Amino acid sequence: MAKVIAPFKIKGTLDDLNYVVTADGNNYVRTKGKTGITAEQFKTNPIFDPIRQQAKEFKYCVHKSKIFRLLAARFNNIAKDGSFAGRVNKLLLEILEEDLTESKGKRTLDKVLKTKDGKEALLLFESNKLRPLRQVLKTIETVNLEKQTITLTDFNAQTQLDWPEAANEVRFCMATTNWNYENDTFESCYSDEIILNKESETQTLTLTTAKPLENQLQLTFLCIYFATKERKKVKLLHRKWNSCTIVAYQSSTN
Numbered sequence: 001m002a003k004v005i006a007p008f009k010i011k012g013t014l015d016d017l018n019y020v021v022t023a024d025g026n027n028y029v030r031t032k033g034k035t036g037i038t039a040e041q042f043k044t045n046p047i048f049d050p051i052r053q054q055a056k057e058f059k060y061c062v063h064k065s066k067i068f069r070l071l072a073a074r075f076n077n078i079a080k081d082g083s084f085a086g087r088v089n090k091l092l093l094e095i096l097e098e099d100l101t102e103s104k105g106k107r108t109l110d111k112v113l114k115t116k117d118g119k120e121a122l123l124l125f126e127s128n129k130l131r132p133l134r135q136v137l138k139t140i141e142t143v144n145l146e147k148q149t150i151t152l153t154d155f156n157a158q159t160q161l162d163w164p165e166a167a168n169e170v171r172f173c174m175a176t177t178n179w180n181y182e183n184d185t186f187e188s189c190y191s192d193e194i195i196l197n198k199e200s201e202t203q204t205l206t207l208t209t210a211k212p213l214e215n216q217l218q219l220t221f222l223c224i225y226f227a228t229k230e231r232k233k234v235k236l237l238h239r240k241w242n243s244c245t246i247v248a249y250q251s252s253t254n
Contacts, residue, residue: 053105061092075223079242127244143248167226178212220248
């Protein structure tokens, strides 16, 4: 920093020069400091390798999560919370970290989702964490993967559901989806709805879907959503009151 000798004080910036006046009244000038790094430095300096690798894997999982969120898109429109997309990203990153065969930055979901641990990490994933299935449904569903069915045996709607205060009607639906995570394609098959009111008699419910053509990774979703019915008018409750959950999986690598 150089001292300015002049009949007046200069303060401020002119081109690449910063002029300052210190507390003791002296006037100095210095060149503007350069901060940060260039794009070329970030790409080539080995010190930034961990950051680049982490960014690459995050971008990869964000791309995969876009497909994942479409698997049961019809349900996600009626049962999800504001953290849904972020939680999918987090879930896939956690699964990705189970790949111990590749170095960071080169890992993919392809190998991990062929393992039991990778697939089981998806079980009971909730589209709406505010209303998890085990809170909403007070009984255990039976899933038949060969027949693509979910059964609730001797089900009593009034006592075996956690009803929102405003609801007097409930709807059940399931989806069987195939996620081709290697090619970023999917197929989703939905069941018909089963609709019950709060005072419905005890009965056995069976939901059934068609079978997806492929079986790379088939996921079974159960969706429970509530409504208010007044005479012939039905109004679905806000999605924060509803539940959508992965309850089973099946794949060619089971």
